[in-house]
Amino acid sequence: MHILAQLVALIAAGAYLAGSVRMLLYRRGDSQYRRGISLLASLLGASMAISGLEILLYWPPVSVWRAIGACALCVLIFRARGNVGALLRAAP
Template sequence: MICIISYFSGAIRLVCFQRDGHRIRRGVSLIASILIGTLFCAGLDIVLQHPHVSFFQAVTSGLVCLFIFRTRGNVAALMRITD
């Protein structure tokens, strides 16, 4: 259940990202679209097929969701490497 909530909430947060003056970069937009599709399909796969989800998959999906919400859905900030 944790994986389903994490995947769907992360995908919805990415879809609801407000630019607020940030410029549009095609590469980052493409990566964001791929990430949204991947998260949505992963959550849908668990809902429809009911596979066994391991503890580590649940932790990974929770961390991805946490990072997405921490950056407020900004994929460019997710990809940024700072010292």
């Protein structure tokens, strides 16, 4: 595997794992609990964590576009401070 391919794989895995950890560390505070959003957040966090671990453990070929998508999703999660409900709300 070439160095560039390994770098792209590491970037994608890091973005997936960072996003899932940020969602895991989200504290609801005074926000209203909604079961559907909570279930969606759990599924998204688990799938991101599994995708990151899969890349690190099995080293499948990762395209540049998958890495860009993982980074974009990670940035959105960090901007929403881990709140998946804020990601789904429409901006005014």
